[in-house]
Amino acid sequence: MQQAAIPANEQQRLAHLQNLKILDTPSDEKFNRITRLLCRVLDMPVAAISLVDENRQWFKSIRGLDLTETPRCVSFCAHTILEDRTLVISDTLSDLRFADNPLVLEAPHVRFYAGHPLKILDNIHVGTLCVYDTKPREISDDDVQFLEDLAITVANELKAHMFKRFFTV
Numbered sequence: 001m002q003q004a005a006i007p008a009n010e011q012q013r014l015a016h017l018q019n020l021k022i023l024d025t026p027s028d029e030k031f032n033r034i035t036r037l038l039c040r041v042l043d044m045p046v047a048a049i050s051l052v053d054e055n056r057q058w059f060k061s062i063r064g065l066d067l068t069e070t071p072r073c074v075s076f077c078a079h080t081i082l083e084d085r086t087l088v089i090s091d092t093l094s095d096l097r098f099a100d101n102p103l104v105l106e107a108p109h110v111r112f113y114a115g116h117p118l119k120i121l122d123n124i125h126v127g128t129l130c131v132y133d134t135k136p137r138e139i140s141d142d143d144v145q146f147l148e149d150l151a152i153t154v155a156n157e158l159k160a161h162m163f164k165r166f167f168t169v
Helices: 009-020 029-042 140-168
Strands: 046-052 056-063 070-072 087-089 112-121 125-133
Touching: 009 046, 009 070, 009 112, 009 125, 009 140, 029 046, 029 056, 029 125, 029 140, 046 112, 125 140
Parallel strands: none
Antiparallel strands: 046 056, 046 125, 056 070, 087 112, 112 125
């Protein structure tokens, strides 16, 4: 298993993530609505809003799995935050970065992954909007665009949450 590299701007990224004051907060229906919609439209068993912290990925919303977090070292999303584009892995067993990942070989048996980074500022990716499946599959360009559009929506909600905190008297 190949662990994701640490972003060059990791300290700045983590500071912005902490400034959101959203880690370990209760479930939020506006985010749950997005993961439900993503599962339904893309016909995926799992969709999540994942925030990548220093040593873990924490799920602000997850549909289809009973998890709240996983170690960052096994996180697909830790790879996704390194890029400005969607990461699609059609078959995790065919990708050397993930073929021996415990999330692939054991429950939840991830065989397909697609995730788009949640960008709150230029080059600041605090997490991802992602989908998983337990079988290999392809995803259409339209479906990738839908995932990207929803990821921008989630990032905008996170920014609004941050600005509301700063400007509330």
